[in-house]
Amino acid sequence: MQRRTLLAQALGVGGFAITGKAAAQAITLNGASQFNDEHAFTRCLVRFEELVRQYYGEPINFVLHKNSSLGLEKQYFEYMSQGRALDYGIVSPAHMSTFSRAAPFIDAPFLFRDLAHWNRVMDQDLLKPIGDEVEKRARVMLVGYAGGGIRNIFANRPLTNLAELRGVKVRVQGAPIWSRTFAAAGMSPTVIAYNEIYNAIQNGVIEAGENEAAGVEQMRFFEVAPHLAQTQHAVTVRPICFSAGSFARLPPKLQAAIRRAGPEAAAYGRQIESGEDSQKIDALAAAGRLKKVEFSDRQALMDKVAPVLGAYAREIEAEGILGRITGVAG
Template sequence: MQRRFLLGGAAALAGFAITGKAQAQTITLNGASQFNDEHAFTRCLARFEELVKQYYGKPINFILHKNSSLGLEKQYFEYMAQGRAVDYGIVSPAHMSTFSRAAPFIDAPFLFRDLAHWNKVMDQDLLKPIGDEVEKRARVMLVGYAGGGVRNIFASKPMATVADLRAVKVRVQGAPIWSRTFSAAGMSPTVIAYNEIYNAIQNGVIQAGENEAAGVEQMRFFEVAPNLALTQHAITVRPICFSSAVFTRLPPDLQAAIRRAGAEAGAFGRQIESTEDSQKIDALAASGRLKKIEFTERQALLEKVAPVMAAYAKEIEADGIMSRITAVTS
């Protein structure tokens, strides 16, 4: 006699099955990554798998679907919220805005002063209230925080001052705070799917995009936009997400292993991405594929967007969190 319980994934892939009293229960968890094996996010998820297996200590199967084979991060988050197809993955907070208005504030542009400030915020777990809201509203748990990539603007023309940014068509993430802050900076922001950025720049639909080093390298944006303006406008926070619908059906000892592994894998992801970020940019520049351009008016840029950031934080009732983040000394 056979009983099957599907845990999130597609029927052919996911779930755990009990195939008889004599056989042990086998659980299969499906993850997703937009990137290949070398990307920091994929390596972070691989580390998560290793740690879960180590701490659980019982047979368990993981299937990590790479290279966008199950779509993009926005779809991954929706699948996890629905408890199907994807059980875990790394998702940009911008893609959580449908469920939680506060979620994109986790790594809003112009929120962190520098990497040292970002590290202190992570160490003090100041983002927990937003994580709790995401879990409540979207039924997706944020079990760890990866990221650490410094985001800059890559463009088809050199840009070094605020005046150079004026009216430049730039691709931004879908959360409102990105469009608002880049508009305040004088640019013309537009939301385009991540996998369409390259062609959009190549065809002149947009002139620029913004990303951390790993994305610029992986997606080869330097081929169509070889000028990198070092605006350092954001430092990424990339939550390791896990479907609450799936999590609640797992054994307690596996739940504990997932929580422990998530926190440790997040720290691992932060370490590798923040360490490798500048190395990747330097390597692209040394090979002549990318031209680094010092942005000389960063303070002026921050001053232009500061009122927008403050108003948005108040609007989404995250002004208290913003105050605590701002107060952290690096």
């Protein structure tokens, strides 16, 4: 991690750079993805770059650091908040909790009834109040909302109902809502860094994790936890983030291009991730790498967790957001 920090610092305070001479100057923007070229997040960011370049119409360079070469999403958000090393990236809302207690709530487990409900919430821009708070407190703009992956539990044994979830040691994200909801479901949640999950399962520290199909495939979790319990407990929200410090130093025409490109690139990201989600799972199952396990108690699981979700919303003063999301028809 020290190597990554030094590398990030080496990119220069302020994130972006000016290259060339006089009228030929071109701005360079640095982005980051934890994943490779094929992952939905990386493809979404490439689309963002293409759209910014199209709408700006002036010389501009993009450098996208892939495969966690600049660390993990938590570091990305810190860099963007500090206005150094990194200008844009996709970050899980769980990593924004230091600045906004409500931010992780937009990606909370058991919040969305299904993918259709999630899509309607995205279309109505109901997450804007949280985006405004993050920008004010963290100085990171949420210029679009990608995601759309359906998260399930992968485990080293089959989990088919609520009774079989009881006591299972499962890795969860760092935001408190994840630990609380999984504990309410009867599991034993623990926070472990994303890049340590594989070894933790292999070594018996935990028995399960939870992720969308792209992550299961990319990180090869199926090798140590081949049973995928189809709890469908969450639909991901993955904001395209942009450093407000970097943004403020850009010319107005480029600022306008970024604001225009963000929602369009995010919509593209949602389309490819949600569209490929089931295909990836089916392909892994067909290859004998993953065993799909029907989970019979999904509604009972949702009902069990609902009071915890409501109590947490009251605690972080997000009752209005929860009400608007749950009130979306369908």
